[in-house]
Amino acid sequence: MRHRAESSQVPELVPQQLSQASKDGALLWSSGDQKASLPTPQEVVFPKDPVFQLGSHQVIKEVSKHLTLAELTDLVSTAVEGLGSSSPFRVQAATNMLLAVIQEHGAKLETAANLGRAIHLQLSSVRIPQARRDALHTITLLARNHAPELVAAFLDFSMPMDSRTFQLWRALGAEQHVSRLVLATLLAWLQERPLPVGTSRSGPPPQDRTCRHSLAAMNTLHKLQYAQEFKRTVLEAYPQLLLALLSQVHYVLELHLPTEPQPDQQAQEPGAPSPQSISLGALKSLLSTTGHWRDFAHLELQGAWDLFTTMDTYPQGVGLLARAMVQSPCGQIKAVALRLLPSLQSSEQRERKVAILILNEFLYSPTLLEVLSEQDALSVLAQSLRDPSPEVQVLSLQGLRNILFHPEKGRLLRGQLPPFLSGFFQNSEPVVVRVMGAVSDVLHRLGAHGAGAQSLAVAINARAFFDDERDGIRAASMALFGDLVAAMAGKEPSSLRTQVHQSMVPLLLHLKDPCPAVVTAKFAFYRCSMLLRWRLPHTLFCTLAWEKGLCARHFLWSSLMTQSQEEFSIHLSQALSYLHSHHHHIKTWAALFIGYTGCFHTQATSQTVTDSDLKLLFCTFENLRKDLEPGIRESATRLSGFFQELAARRK
CATH class of the missing domain: 1.25.10 (Leucine-rich Repeat Variant)
Structure with missing residues (x-):
C-alpha cells in the first residue's frame, strides 16, 4: 500500500552513534563495572518533513x-x-x-x-x-x-x-x-x-411489527x-405537524393496540407509555410548546382530550380543536387551511377525514376566505360528496349546510331562540339539558352573524340556572353561558358585559362544585375572563387547569377583585348568599372569599356586611376551624379573629 511504501523511505530516526552508544552501554553494564560513566548520547536530529x-x-x-x-x-x-x-x-x-x-x-x-x-x-x-x-x-x-x-x-x-x-x-x-x-x-x-393484515375495527390487536x-x-x-x-x-412546520399528528392519533386507534403495557412489556420497560398515550401526548405538546396554549386551554378546561381516545368520539375531538383555533383566534388558520387542500386529495381516508373536519369549522373564520373564496370552498365540499368514504361524504354534506353559503338561515336560527328559552322551565332534567345544548348549537351555527339582541335574554336565562339543584342543568347552563360569551366576543353589547361581570363570583365558587359534570364552570370562567381582558391570561389558565389549594384560590380572588372593583359590592353580596349553600365546599370557598375581601378591603367590607352577615360568618368560620385540611383550619382561625375585631369596632 502507498502509505506503507512511503514509510519505508523515511530516513532512520535514530543516529548510528546513539545506537552504538547503547551497545557499548550494554557491554559496560554486563561487565559489572558500574563505576564507569556512561557515554553521553548525541542529539537526536529529526528530518524536516x-x-x-x-x-x-x-x-x-x-x-x-x-x-x-x-x-x-x-x-x-x-x-x-x-x-x-x-x-x-x-x-x-x-x-x-x-x-x-x-x-x-x-x-x-x-x-x-x-x-x-x-x-x-x-x-x-x-x-x-x-x-x-x-x-x-x-x-x-x-x-x-x-x-x-x-x-x-x-x-x-x-x-x-x-x-x-x-x-x-x-x-x-x-x-x-x-x-x-x-x-x-x-x-x-x-x-x-401500514395496517396489519386482518386488522378490522373490532378485530384483535396486531401481532406483527409492520x-x-x-x-x-x-x-x-x-x-x-x-x-x-x-x-x-x-x-x-406547525401546520404540517398538526395535520400529521391528528391523522396519527386516528391511525393508532385503527391498530387497536393495548392502552396499557402488557405483562411482558412491563418486565422489560416498566412505566413505558402506550402508543395511544404517546400519540395524544405528541398532539398536546405540539400546541403547548409552540405558543398555541389558548387552543390547548379550550380542550383542557373542557376535559375534551378523552374524545381522542375512541373512534366514535374522535371526530368531535378534532372539531373542538378546530373550533378552538377559530375562537382564539389562532394565527395559523391560514397556513393550516393551505395544507387542507392537498390532504383532501390524499389516498388515505383518515387524512381526508381530518381535513374535512377542520374545514367545516374553519368555514366560521373570516381568515379562510383569504385562502379560499366562497365559491371555491363550495366546490371543494361538493367534490368531497363523491369521496369513496361514506363518512367523508356525510361530513361534506354538513359543511354545505354552513351559514356561509346560506346567509338567510341567520334569521331562521335566531327565530328558534325564544321557544328554546321557554323550554328551560320544563320539569324534566334531560329535556332541559337537551334544550340548552340546542341553544349552544344554534349560537355556534350562527357564527359571525351572532344572536344579536337576543344574546341578553340567553345570558339572563342561562345564569338563572347556575345554582339549580339538578347537577345536569347546572352544568348545561354554565356551558351555554360560556358558549354565548365566545360567540359574542368582539361584538358584545354593554348589557352582556354586565351579565358577564355578575357571573364571575357564582362561576368562581362553583369551581368547587361537588358534581364532576360542573367542570363547565372552569371553562365558562376562563372564557369570561378572556372577554373582560384580564391580565396574566396564561397564568389564569394554568391555575384553573391544575393548581389547587389556598394559593390558587387567593390568585383567582385577587384577579377578580383587582380587575372588577366597580362591581365590588355586587361580588361581596353574591358571596354572602353562598354561605347558605347546602354544598360544604362551595360554602367554604365563599367564606374564604369573603375573608380575603375583608382583609384587603376592610372599609368597603364593613359598609356592605350586616350584623346578621357577621353572625353567619362567625358560625361558618367556627365550623371551618374543625376542617380536615390544615390550611383551611389556619385561615378560618385567622379570619374569625379579624371579623371579631370588625364587629367590636362597630360597637
Missing part, C-alpha cells in the same frame, strides 16, 4: 488522505470501538480520530447508519464530558450528508427513547438546515402507516418538541 510539524488532529487528516474507502471504514470502526475503552487517554484519542476522519471524509462514507448505531451503543461507556461532546459532534457532522440514513437507523431504538438516544437526536438536529431535513424525514416515516417505524417516528416527534435544537423547525 512537514507532517511532523503538525498536531495530532492534522496528522490524522493528512494520513487519512492516503487511505482507501475500505481502510477509512476500518479506521472509523476502530475509533468507535475505542470509545468503550476503560482508558481515558484511549477514549479521548478515539474521539479525536473520529472527529478528524468524519470532518475530512464524512460525505463519502457509505456506512453512516452503522456508524450511528455503533456510537449509540458505545455512548453509555463514555464518561469523559469532552469525549462525549466530541462523539455527539460526530453525529452532527455526519448528518450534513447522511441525515435520512441516520434517522432510519435511530428509529430502531427510539420506541421507547432513553436519555442517551435523546442526546443523539439533539446532535442530529444541531444545525438548523439539517434539523429541517430530519423533521421532514420523520414526517415521511410517520406517514408510513407499524413500528411509524410509531417510533411519532414518539421521536413528541420528544423533539422539547429539544432546543428543534424549536424553530417545529414552529415553522
Whole structure:
C-alpha cells in the first residue's frame, strides 16, 4: 500500500552513534563495572518533513488522505470501538480520530447508519464530558450528508427513547438546515402507516411489527418538541405537524393496540407509555410548546382530550380543536387551511377525514376566505360528496349546510331562540339539558352573524340556572353561558358585559362544585375572563387547569377583585348568599372569599356586611376551624379573629 511504501523511505530516526552508544552501554553494564560513566548520547536530529510539524488532529487528516474507502471504514470502526475503552487517554484519542476522519471524509462514507448505531451503543461507556461532546459532534457532522440514513437507523431504538438516544437526536438536529431535513424525514416515516393484515375495527390487536417505524417516528416527534435544537423547525412546520399528528392519533386507534403495557412489556420497560398515550401526548405538546396554549386551554378546561381516545368520539375531538383555533383566534388558520387542500386529495381516508373536519369549522373564520373564496370552498365540499368514504361524504354534506353559503338561515336560527328559552322551565332534567345544548348549537351555527339582541335574554336565562339543584342543568347552563360569551366576543353589547361581570363570583365558587359534570364552570370562567381582558391570561389558565389549594384560590380572588372593583359590592353580596349553600365546599370557598375581601378591603367590607352577615360568618368560620385540611383550619382561625375585631369596632 502507498502509505506503507512511503514509510519505508523515511530516513532512520535514530543516529548510528546513539545506537552504538547503547551497545557499548550494554557491554559496560554486563561487565559489572558500574563505576564507569556512561557515554553521553548525541542529539537526536529529526528530518524536516512537514507532517511532523503538525498536531495530532492534522496528522490524522493528512494520513487519512492516503487511505482507501475500505481502510477509512476500518479506521472509523476502530475509533468507535475505542470509545468503550476503560482508558481515558484511549477514549479521548478515539474521539479525536473520529472527529478528524468524519470532518475530512464524512460525505463519502457509505456506512453512516452503522456508524450511528455503533456510537449509540458505545455512548453509555463514555464518561469523559469532552469525549462525549466530541462523539455527539460526530453525529452532527455526519448528518450534513447522511441525515435520512441516520434517522432510519435511530428509529430502531427510539420506541421507547432513553436519555442517551435523546442526546443523539439533539446532535442530529444541531444545525438548523439539517434539523429541517430530519423533521421532514420523520414526517415521511410517520406517514408510513401500514395496517396489519386482518386488522378490522373490532378485530384483535396486531401481532406483527409492520407499524413500528411509524410509531417510533411519532414518539421521536413528541420528544423533539422539547429539544432546543428543534424549536424553530417545529414552529415553522406547525401546520404540517398538526395535520400529521391528528391523522396519527386516528391511525393508532385503527391498530387497536393495548392502552396499557402488557405483562411482558412491563418486565422489560416498566412505566413505558402506550402508543395511544404517546400519540395524544405528541398532539398536546405540539400546541403547548409552540405558543398555541389558548387552543390547548379550550380542550383542557373542557376535559375534551378523552374524545381522542375512541373512534366514535374522535371526530368531535378534532372539531373542538378546530373550533378552538377559530375562537382564539389562532394565527395559523391560514397556513393550516393551505395544507387542507392537498390532504383532501390524499389516498388515505383518515387524512381526508381530518381535513374535512377542520374545514367545516374553519368555514366560521373570516381568515379562510383569504385562502379560499366562497365559491371555491363550495366546490371543494361538493367534490368531497363523491369521496369513496361514506363518512367523508356525510361530513361534506354538513359543511354545505354552513351559514356561509346560506346567509338567510341567520334569521331562521335566531327565530328558534325564544321557544328554546321557554323550554328551560320544563320539569324534566334531560329535556332541559337537551334544550340548552340546542341553544349552544344554534349560537355556534350562527357564527359571525351572532344572536344579536337576543344574546341578553340567553345570558339572563342561562345564569338563572347556575345554582339549580339538578347537577345536569347546572352544568348545561354554565356551558351555554360560556358558549354565548365566545360567540359574542368582539361584538358584545354593554348589557352582556354586565351579565358577564355578575357571573364571575357564582362561576368562581362553583369551581368547587361537588358534581364532576360542573367542570363547565372552569371553562365558562376562563372564557369570561378572556372577554373582560384580564391580565396574566396564561397564568389564569394554568391555575384553573391544575393548581389547587389556598394559593390558587387567593390568585383567582385577587384577579377578580383587582380587575372588577366597580362591581365590588355586587361580588361581596353574591358571596354572602353562598354561605347558605347546602354544598360544604362551595360554602367554604365563599367564606374564604369573603375573608380575603375583608382583609384587603376592610372599609368597603364593613359598609356592605350586616350584623346578621357577621353572625353567619362567625358560625361558618367556627365550623371551618374543625376542617380536615390544615390550611383551611389556619385561615378560618385567622379570619374569625379579624371579623371579631370588625364587629367590636362597630360597637
